[in-house]
Amino acid sequence: MLAPDQAPVPRAMIEITRVAKTYRTKDGDVPSLRPIDLSIADGEFVVVVGPSGCGKTTLLRMIAGLMAPSEGRIRVGDRVVMKPHSDVGIVFQSALLLPWRTVLANVMMPVEVKRLPRAEYLPRAEALLSMAGLAGFESKHPWQLSGGMQQRVAICRALVHDPKILLMDEPFGALDAMTRERMNAELQRIQLETKKTAFLITHSIPEAVFLADRIVVLSERPGSIAAIYEVPIPRPRKLDVLGSPEFVRLTQTIRAHFKALID
């Protein structure tokens, strides 16, 4: 048996090392992220907040391999990210469902694109829809669903190929406040059940505090890590927690920090 100080340190699921990004445009260079370091553990839920244009989406796109860093490197699992890869599923602000396809056919899209065996993944798609409260809607079309339901379909689609990581860029930004709160509770449940590592960008500080294990606050562009807050509220968190003193205190602290960044 290993002594406590010899116990293996679990390897991070996402390791971001001195990653910076400058966009080279015909009008000149646009520095968007200063070198940042961040380790995200397997199963952890990390939420990123920061002023508009500070580089949040840029960071997400680099984790997904959709864009290369200008400096530094990103490791996901055992591999250094060099190109788009299957370890992530991505959810955007708009569900981006294909209107002529049924809900189930939309969820199966990544299986087709990645040429995975349909027979193996079909039951998984159905199980995900059921877990997301969409059993019975498999053969409906996107226009027959509410905005919140469409976003749940997008989450199922992001998870269908069983990626290790769920990346979300303002997934509930277009929803009304009540639906958004319900979706936060749903997302928490889905993440706890699937045990995925989650990385979410939001402009809503309450959403960040409700969902996160850790909140990363980025500074104005070119973004750098201004602070990291742990959220010690036990899970599963019910929506009642939004009114608890601990929740309100943390929300206010982060809001004040945020305000100081942009004033």
Ligand SMILES: Nc1ncnc2c1ncn2[C@@H]1O[C@H](COP(=O)(O)OP(=O)(O)OP(=O)(O)O)[C@@H](O)[C@H]1O
């Ligand atoms: N393709 C690009 N070419 C040049 N500059 C870009 C490009 N994409 C983003 N930028 C610039 O990089 C900066 C960071 O953009 P990014 O979209 O990552 O910010 P963000 O924090 O996600 O913003 P928001 O909260 O408004 O969505 C912005 O100033 C933006 O103008």
